[in-house]
Amino acid sequence: MSGGVDSAVAAARAVDAGHEVVGVHLALSRMPGTLRTGSRGCCTIEDSMDAQRAANLIGIPYYVWDFSERFKLDVVDDFIAEYRAGRTPNPCMRCNEKIKFAALLEKALDLGFDAVVTGHYATIVTSPEGDRELHRASAWAKDQSYVLGVLTAEQLAHSMFPLGATPSKAEVRAEAGERGFTVANKPDSHDICFIPDGDTKGWLGERVGTETGQVLDRDGAVVGSHEGAHAFTVGQRKGLHLGVPAPDGRPRFVLEVRPKDNTVVVGPKEALAIGEIAGSRFTWAGRAPEVGVAPIPCDVQIRAHADPVPAALTLVDGELVVHPETPLDGVAPGQTAVLYSGTRVLGQFTIDRTVSAVPVGAAASA
Template sequence: MRVLAAMSGGVDSAVAAARMVAAGHDVTGVHLALSKNPESYRSGARGCCSLEDSHDARRAADKLGIPFYVWDFAERFHADVVEDFVAEYAAGRTPNPCLRCNEKIKFAAVLDRGLQLGFDVVATGHYARLTRSSAGQVELRRAADPAKDQSYVLGVLDAHQLAHCAFPLGDTHKTDVRAEAAALGLGVAKKPDSHDICFIPDGDTAGFLTRQLGERVGEVVDTAGRVVGSHAGHHQFTVGQRRGLHLGVPADDGRPRFVLSIEPVQNRVTVGARENLAVGVIDAIRPILAVAAAPGRWRGHVQVRAHGAPMPATVEFSADALHVELDEPCEGIAPGQAAVVYADDRVVGSATISGTR
């Protein structure tokens, strides 16, 4: 089988490529250049997107004895991920750029080009498992290592894409992966994992958004409409946020207040007590199915954050929407986040949250 191994420069993708080589496949490594100026996205050994990472990926490929190429996706990444991230915050929503990168770049642009070049699958270092159903369909499942499970950020893949993917680390724990990398003599064996948004190297999301969108002074109000503070732009906030509100008027009961809603047109942020964050119903748009067909209304679990807990719920997919009724209320669910639906440990599909109540 001809395998295109996406090599970020981190330990996981390097070991994933090594396993495909050891399995006897015809493997070619590829590193994605996502910025015209790599150091503007991240500097240091963080495992994604820097010039240093591309060098680490090349050294790993050389060690494995496989061909290696760098593909320039800088313009598409900027348009589909960075600009989308800014536009979503401007609209009062909270996007996940890693999901968008998986959807638009790693498993759309790369997979499309790979298939055109005659490759059978794209292999990555994601922690998730692929199995086959009795009908022969490829199914996406949670990883064996629950602490590293990345099935949530892969929930944007459809059934066709999953059929051309390989996740060699799905059955492995992270400590074993590092030991394997060391045994193979890979220089990235002790390289730290990346956690921050790659195009915000200093971790200051609010500052990045302000540089993109500018300052726009607005009101912070309580649930009664009383002005309790001001802000320099609604894009600096997300539903459920507590820190950085700088409120001038304390709550009547003295308790902390949280962001309850964001109104982008009025540039207004509403704050209130924590219990007001609780929602029981989620509506979502742009559904993506990881299976051939989802049942109409059924019982499953829903996850709304990369490392969030799966929540039991009644769910219903339609042609253009997902409706979720949670068994127990959940706090801090923001429009723009992804809702990924599971049947036990199997991903059924995902959709973008458009509203809660």
Template sequence: MRVLAAMSGGVDSAVAAARAVEQGHDVIGVHLALSRMPGTLRTGSRGCCTIEDSMDAQRAANKLGIPFYVWDFSERFKLDVVDDFVAEYQAGRTPNPCMRCNERIKFSALLERGLSLGFEAICTGHYASIIEDARGDLELHRSLEMAKDQSYVLGVLNANQLAHSMFPLGATASKDLIRQEATARGLSVANKPDSYDICFIPEGDTREWLKDFVPTDPGKIVDSDGNQLGVHDGHAGFTIGQRKGLRIGTPAVDRKPRYVLEIRPKTKEIVVGPEEELQVSDLFGARYTWCGKAPENPEDAFDCDVQIRAHGDTVPATAAIVDGQMHVQLNEPLYGVPAGQTAVIYLGTRVLGQMTIDKTRSKVSTGA
């Protein structure tokens, strides 16, 4: 099978490509240039997609004896990921750019180009597994390495994308074993640190970065009754559930901390209140997809588990499609769930689907 190995320059994608080669596939490595002005060097574990990363990817490909190319996806990345990120913050939501990158770049734009060139699958170093059920349908499942499980960020894959994806690391029991394998294969990235933070904000200061894109108009910090408690210098950078950085001079009557409950871009208000008002009982989203085969009757409520952060815990819930949107009713409350985040639906270890959260309902207040 002709396989396009997406090589980020890290150890996981390098070992995934090596395993694809070992399995006898015709593999070509490709590194995605996602920035027109990439940084020359990484700063420790911060960021990715730098010139150093592309060089590490090429060295790994050379070691494996496979052809290697760098593809410029910078314009598509700006439009589909960076601009979307900015627009979401302008609207008072908190987006997850890694979900958008997987959805629109790695498993849409890259796969589209790969298929047009005659490749049959995209191979990545994600920690997740694809399993064929008794009827021959493909399902996405959690990795055996739960500490590194990345099935959450792959929840955006649809059935066609799943059919053209390969995740050779899914059955590996630990990241240490991957590093040991990389060392045994003579790959120079064996001990390279994992990347984290948003790749196009390598300094890690989202609020400072957003100042160049989102108006920093000052506004009021108010409580749920509309009483002014302070002022802010721009709603960008605030997120639901935030406690630090509010700079409210007057303490609450009960002396307890206050948290961001709501962001109102139109009125430039940040609403704050007690922690109990962050309890969320219901999630709603019109932008949903199924990962693999969809439920036969999605309008009928079904039991599931839901996860709203990449490395967060799941909570039991029921879900159904109601009036064209997914409605997830939580059996246990979640705290501080911002609109714009992704709720991934699980059936045991299987990823059933996902939605972008448009709004929530609070157990205490009227909801966001």
């Protein structure tokens, strides 16, 4: 129970369904803030108190479990390491993978519980063969199956998502109001919970450090300078402070971050089009598809709120390779690609490399 409306209603519905339910709030910070900053953050003392009030109304036991050390190691430190390596990580994916459906689930099973129930908008379907499959929620506008793409078959066997079939978030809020939950109109959390002020650049600068480096164009010419490559991400346009304008006068975007030599590569928007993504760190959400060197059809989604794109999937030398039917826009190594077959989540992989759909020199003449 995060202290939000979704987990409160999910807990109440689990009780209504006849389950024996215990509310658990995760303490993920050794120094939690007292109050939320608008809709930023989700691990404050205020959130813990909101969760306890909801548990009391439902009539279930309530506990706070301290996973702050595990969260620091598996999520925060990983976030810093990924940026140091020039990649763009997704900490929410890592939290689901390492904390909510690993550390929390492991402890729950050890204590004799059967499943972890959350307020995520996704559904679990049992196939005719008896396999549990992860599917999109009924309302795609609120669908959260992307951030659950890291779940394995074993984790799906011990997971429940009571909100998956709910048509809209408005309906969940209305139900929360009818149940008397004070969080009925509480804003949704967003951004990175451990950077509540939203200043990711400043937060990283304190931990990674700053060092002057060069900004290059696609031909290797120096067009500017910067104070640390970690502050940039692929697709970024603002804050480049380039000293040399593009020959055609058009805006330039970050195309690549090279942490080894502390350089940033910029170019035209067309060069952000990606025709191939690949990665060797992958998992399957349920039964693994029969994928090999012969391509199989799928849909690929590279951000939580992006549209799925039809693609061809292969597995070559231990690396998943995806060729989208239409180029993907502004993909950065470190992002998570979630694979779908219709509404079903097949699995996910961390993007290790990308191949531009526009060769060097082609964008300038386009």
